[in-house]
Amino acid sequence: xxxxxxxxxxxxxxxxxxxxxxxxxxxxxxxxxxxxxxxxxxxxxxxxxxxxxxxxxxxxxxxxxxxxxxxxxxxxxxxxxxxxxxxxxxxxxxxxxxxxxxxxxxxxxxxxxxxxxxxxxxxxxxxxxxxxxxxxxxxxxxxxxxxxxxxxxxxxxxxxxxxxxxxxxxxxxxxxxxxxxxxxxxxxxxxxxxxxxxxxxxxxxxxxxxxxxxxxxxxxxxxxxxxxxxxxxxxxxxxxxxxxxxxxxxxxxxxxxxxxxxxxxxxxxxxxxxxxxxxxxxxxxxxxxxxxxxxxxxxxxxxxxxxxxxxxxxxxxxxxxxxxxxxxxxxxxxxxxxxxxxxxxxxxxxxxxxxxxxxxxxxxxxxxxxxxxxxxxxxxxxxxxxxxxxxxx
Amino acid sequence: xxxxxxxxxxxxxxxxxxxxxxxxxxxxxxxxxxxxxxxxxxxxxxxxxxxxxxxxxxxxxxxxxxxxxxxxxxxxxxxxxxxxxxxxxxxxxxxxxxxxxxxxxxxxxxxxxxxxxxxxxxxxxxxxxx
Ligand code: FES
Numbered sequence: 167x168x169x170x171x172x173x174x175x176x177x178x179x180x181x182x183x184x185x186x187x188x189x190x191x192x193x194x195x196x197x198x199x200x201x202x203x204x205x206x207x208x209x210x211x212x213x214x215x216x217x218x219x220x221x222x223x224x225x226x227x228x229x230x231x232x233x234x235x236x237x238x239x240x241x242x243x244x245x246x247x248x249x250x251x252x253x254x255x256x257x258x259x260x261x262x263x264x265x266x267x268x269x270x271x272x273x274x275x276x277x278x279x280x281x282x283x284x285x286x287x288x289x290x291x292x293x294x295x296x297x298x299x300x301x302x303x304x305x306x307x308x309x310x311x312x313x314x315x316x317x318x319x320x321x322x323x324x325x326x327x328x329x330x331x332x333x334x335x336x337x338x339x340x341x342x343x344x345x346x347x348x349x350x351x352x353x354x355x356x357x358x359x360x361x362x363x364x365x366x367x368x369x370x371x372x373x374x375x376x377x378x379x380x381x382x383x384x385x386x387x388x389x390x391x392x393x394x395x396x397x398x399x400x401x402x403x404x405x406x407x408x409x410x411x412x413x414x415x416x417x418x419x420x421x422x423x424x425x426x427x428x429x430x431x432x433x434x435x436x437x438x439x440x441x442x443x444x445x446x447x448x449x450x451x452x453x454x455x456x457x458x459x460x461x462x463x464x465x466x467x468x469x470x471x472x473x474x475x476x477x478x479x480x481x482x483x484x485x486x487x488x489x490x491x492x493x494x495x496x497x498x499x500x501x502x503x504x505x506x507x508x509x510x511x512x513x514x515x516x517x518x519x520x521x522x523x524x525x526x527x528x529x530x531x532x533x534x535x536x537x538x539x540x541x542x543x544x545x546x547x548x549x550x551x552x553x554x555x556x557x558x559x
Numbered sequence: 560x561x562x563x564x565x566x567x568x569x570x571x572x573x574x575x576x577x578x579x580x581x582x583x584x585x586x587x588x589x590x591x592x593x594x595x596x597x598x599x600x601x602x603x604x605x606x607x608x609x610x611x612x613x614x615x616x617x618x619x620x621x622x623x624x625x626x627x628x629x630x631x632x633x634x635x636x637x638x639x640x641x642x643x644x645x646x647x648x649x650x651x652x653x654x655x656x657x658x659x660x661x662x663x664x665x666x667x668x669x670x671x672x673x674x675x676x677x678x679x680x681x682x683x684x685x686x687x688x689x
């Protein structure tokens with residue numbers, strides 16, 4: 167069966183060009199970039215090139231790019247550094263809808279005595295900027311807000327938020343794991359101090375990430391060891407990973423246009439068709455202010471894992487905010503923060519597309535999805551109640 | 560190859576649930592919510608001479624919940640009420656060839672619904688008798 171992969175916010179395919187670029191560095195060019203000999207030195211050159219490519223994607227200087235092992239490491243490094251370079255300050259501002267890499271870290275820090283404010287979001291998943299301003303205090307050490315949400319795709323005004331923080335002398339970090347490669351990012355146009363990226367969300371491999379650290383920002387390293395990454399991240403470089411990520415950044419830059427036209431049109435085609443063909447379903451999250459590749463939809467009276475299992479029978483990969491798929495017993499914290507009713511969270515499905523998807527694939531999903539929902543509604547004890555309730559209005 | 564997190568028996572019951580639907584004029588019916596994750600099963604029983612002659616269900620829940628519902632109805636059909644009450648969620652899970660550890664609680668849903676329906680039936684019958 168052919169796989170139809172619509173789970174690109176979970177992870178992406180390594181681009182063939184990226185893999186090609188990486189392969190020699192596993193077998194032939196295995197030198198250590200820190201070595202004095204030419205054999206290692208040529209690898210160091212290649213890493214410098216990758217750093218430049220990553221910097222170009224972000225409108226940054228190469229020196230502002232630190233390669234890490236993943237988005238989670240970057241998030242942890244940024245927040246912990248901000249706290250350690252602001253020893254007198256005890257307050258962290260974040261949002262209710264962060265990725266666990268930030269959310270769980272902040273919960274740990276709260277348990278250690280830091281004061282943590284989680285900004286609420288409205289029913290569209292948007293942050294209240296007035297509340298944000300109010301929560302900033304002289305005691306605030308760092309603000310960490312994601313650039314775009316992984317579940318709904320909702321984009322936050324992090325550039326504006328960073329400026330507000332800067333006016334008050336507060337450090338600003340953003341988790342841009344979902345935003346990078348999907349929407350334009352230009353660090354020359356904003357005052358964000360630190361930004362996290364994950365390689366495997368933009369067609370590089372798993373196990374490689376970036377922490378952008380603005381020139382002049384005080385930084386205290388997370389991984390302590392060698393002089394690598396100018397002393398900002400110890401440990402021998404993940405050479406093939408870095409080289410692959412450099413290539414992926416180059417491709418992401420070239421594909422940005424395609425992402426915002428082609429991918430967006432596929433996403434809209436899918437979303438509009440499902441809204442039309444399936445009664446009683448809705449989109450979660452602000453429909454304009456959103457990544458071009460993501461749609462999060464709720465289908466009344468059905469449960470998400472069951473939808474995913476049936477989609478899987480057709481080779482279609484998606485994900486859900488239902489408690490039953492989470493491995494924990496709590497449904498999506500993002501949809502809960504938006505006030506989506508529990509049963510609608512249970513019936514939520516996220517489709518996240520990439521440039522590798524085709525119109526035929528989307529049309530296939532449009533074709534099978536109504537049947538799947540109908541079938542599960544026949545099994546659902548809630549479905550008839552709702553139709554009655556509906557017809558009685 | 561089985562696809563996804565479940566074994567073939569579970570997937571078979573999920574894909575082709577037995578006794579799914581409703582019974583008109585049932586002798587007992589109960590709707591029970593799973594307090595772990597919020598899923599719901601509704602079970603309908605037709606009882607003659609203390610024996611469950613027909614059973615149907617509707618379930619809002621994960622694959623394991625739907626498969627457990629289906630398997631439970633298979634296990635109780637034709638049984639006396641006393642026999643049906645002896646069925647546990649472990650038996651349901653075993654009959655399904657095992658459920659993933661995080662999904663054990665889903666089989667409790669079916670057991671609870673069955674017990675609630677029988678309880679309701681007994682209450683109703685007592686009232687009738689008196
Ligand atoms: S019923 Fe929710 S996890 Fe199974």
